[in-house]
Amino acid sequence: MKCTRCKKPAVVKIRRHNSAFCPTCFDLFFSRQVENAIRRGQMFTRDDRILLGVSGGKDSMALWHYLVEAGYRVEAIHFDLGIGDHSLHSRSLVEEFARQDSLPLWIVEVAKEIGWSIPDLTRRIRRPTCSLCGMIKRHLLNRFAWENSFSVYTTGHNLDDEAAILLGNVLHWQEDYLAHQSPVLPSPHPKMVKKVKPFYTLTGEEIKIYSSLHHLSYIDERCPLSRKAKTWDYKEALELLEERSPGTKHMFWLGFVEKGQSYFTKEVSPPELRECSVCGMPTTQEKCSFCKTMERLERKGASE
Ligand code: SF4
Ligand SMILES: [Zn+2]
């Protein structure tokens, strides 16, 4: 197998692009994908101060490595969710990566911020775990980004993640979610940071190859609380289709971004935001979900 670009021996094959690459040309392919995504979506420039969410998984660690190498001004944030060994491993890996190259890293301990770890919360509040965890993280993230004057927040979500989320949104015809599933979510309020996903055109496999060529360490275990997450079923279903017809995930997700999403943004009017009467963060109601959850916890604590 020869490299499609330079004809030297190839080490990776990208079936959906019908290409094979040597390590140097793979890096070029990878950086072109990321830089095109950043430019096309006007995600950020080298002058922006970028906040990057790092979980310790392969996607966020690869994005961290990429942005630093490419000369972007990036500061990482890690949420320590208090999920037993999983959180301990993730945090120490992220801290070690930052320490090696003296990279700026913020650690937010959920239990310190709100008084409860995520497993504690799920025992007390009847709500699907990932929805509860996601809501808490979104609230803490928006607050952190606003208090520390970051204009953009970026994550390592890749093409596989987005295709699986899209499948779930389509199966349930979640019009509101479809209107907001985008690689670039502009800030709808000064206290809500713009959110971008520069890896949205790259598959998990391609990010794994990048990680292995650059000898990056990452946590290769699922969050133990995610066992019931439907997204894993959608990922498996799409993998089956991809196996039989390479390029299916690409067409599904990138076709939606290019052609489909605008139908939903036209139909769904943007929510009217006001400031929460308790914490002052943006919400569509009088009190935000975060403050309502905290109040429920206090009531429960008082009655126990
Ligand atoms: S899988 Fe669910 S519970 Fe685990 S970190 Fe992600 S959102 Fe939180
Ligand atoms: Zn080559």
Ligand SMILES: [Zn+2]
């Ligand atoms: Zn609030």
